[in-house]
Amino acid sequence: MKQLSIIEQILDLARWAPSGDNVQSHRFQIAGPRHLVIHARDTRADCVYDLDGHASQIGFGALLETIAIAATGHGLGTRVERRQRPAADDAYLIFDVYFEAQAGLAVDPLIKHITARAVQRRPMKTRRLTAHEKTVLEASVGPAYALRWLETGSDKLRAAKLMYRNAKLRLTMPEAYEVHRRIIHWGVARSPDRVPDRSLGADPVTMRLMKWAMASWSRLSAVNTLMGTWAPRLQMDFVPSLMCAAHFVLQARQQPRTIDEFVAAGRAVQRFWLTLTALGLFMQPEMTPLIFARYVDQGRQFSKIGNLHALAATLRERCAAIISAPGLYPVYMGRLGEGPAPSSRAERKPLDQLMLP
Numbered sequence: 001m002k003q004l005s006i007i008e009q010i011l012d013l014a015r016w017a018p019s020g021d022n023v024q025s026h027r028f029q030i031a032g033p034r035h036l037v038i039h040a041r042d043t044r045a046d047c048v049y050d051l052d053g054h055a056s057q058i059g060f061g062a063l064l065e066t067i068a069i070a071a072t073g074h075g076l077g078t079r080v081e082r083r084q085r086p087a088a089d090d091a092y093l094i095f096d097v098y099f100e101a102q103a104g105l106a107v108d109p110l111i112k113h114i115t116a117r118a119v120q121r122r123p124m125k126t127r128r129l130t131a132h133e134k135t136v137l138e139a140s141v142g143p144a145y146a147l148r149w150l151e152t153g154s155d156k157l158r159a160a161k162l163m164y165r166n167a168k169l170r171l172t173m174p175e176a177y178e179v180h181r182r183i184i185h186w187g188v189a190r191s192p193d194r195v196p197d198r199s200l201g202a203d204p205v206t207m208r209l210m211k212w213a214m215a216s217w218s219r220l221s222a223v224n225t226l227m228g229t230w231a232p233r234l235q236m237d238f239v240p241s242l243m244c245a246a247h248f249v250l251q252a253r254q255q256p257r258t259i260d261e262f263v264a265a266g267r268a269v270q271r272f273w274l275t276l277t278a279l280g281l282f283m284q285p286e287m288t289p290l291i292f293a294r295y296v297d298q299g300r301q302f303s304k305i306g307n308l309h310a311l312a313a314t315l316r317e318r319c320a321a322i323i324s325a326p327g328l329y330p331v332y333m334g335r336l337g338e339g340p341a342p343s344s345r346a347e348r349k350p351l352d353q354l355m356l357p
Helices: 006-014 051-074 109-113 131-140 153-172 174-183 204-213 217-227 230-242 259-278 288-297 307-323
Strands: 026-032 035-041 076-082 092-101 145-150 246-252 282-285 329-337
Touching (some): 006 026, 006 092, 035 051, 051 076, 051 109, 051 259, 051 288, 076 259, 109 259, 131 145, 131 259, 145 153, 145 259, 145 307, 153 174, 153 217, 153 230, 153 288, 153 307, 174 217, 204 217, 246 259, 259 282, 288 329
Antiparallel strands (some): 026 035, 035 092, 246 329, 282 329
């Protein structure tokens, strides 16, 4: 077996960073003994959830933070520079990562939780977070961000209603159907490049119906018309929203506008996620309310089905009523809590499939 270089050892760990829908739209290129180049392309062209590439940029930030954490295991610090490219091609980003030996650099304790971090879409325990857990999690995101907790019964009920209603957008628009058709890996518990159906949180009967219906948009549309979407929304959105310790909102103290600011938010998200993993907690992202609220705020179309835009506008107001705070700007949402580790999860492509010559 080939002996991995130090950079390859770092990357073999860092490839487990979160990747939206497990698309892994980045590639690594080793340019020197201490120089890594990351080629990263966002998914805005074919994913309705990646408005302006911001969701991907958050993912790239999480990847960079994971590389930095993994590098401490070799006594290396990291310096990251993003290459300036034409604004017309800002969907394609290039990052130069330089590894620098630092005497006395401690191994980041989060390193041992990189591969354990996972999405838990099923119900969790409802035990509320302790004051200690909140303090540790709030410290993990750094001074540029704040965390808002939605943890009372009424808070979680409002969040559950929001997620249930928002799921109707996901399940009834053809643009989202195309994304789901690509990324769901049917009949498996683990997938190296997609999302296993067994991790989605619905019961076997509902999953069989979903698989059959998703063979084509016309079939899915007919099923939605005849039967509605209440069953998957109830199982995958409403019940899990109630069965957790809390929902959280990561809020920036200055509104993110640039690529680098969204990348920085992704680095904070990954430290938060690894920290809650270290505390024995699990998390599920809940980003779609924020994404569709941005479509509404900017007056931009996201679907050829017109009445969905009116629904999104209503949901934007409900979302704002739940999470808005003066002087703070939401960049990430999710729910978290205790519970057993997910038995099904997205894995990652082998390192050699992520490498460029």
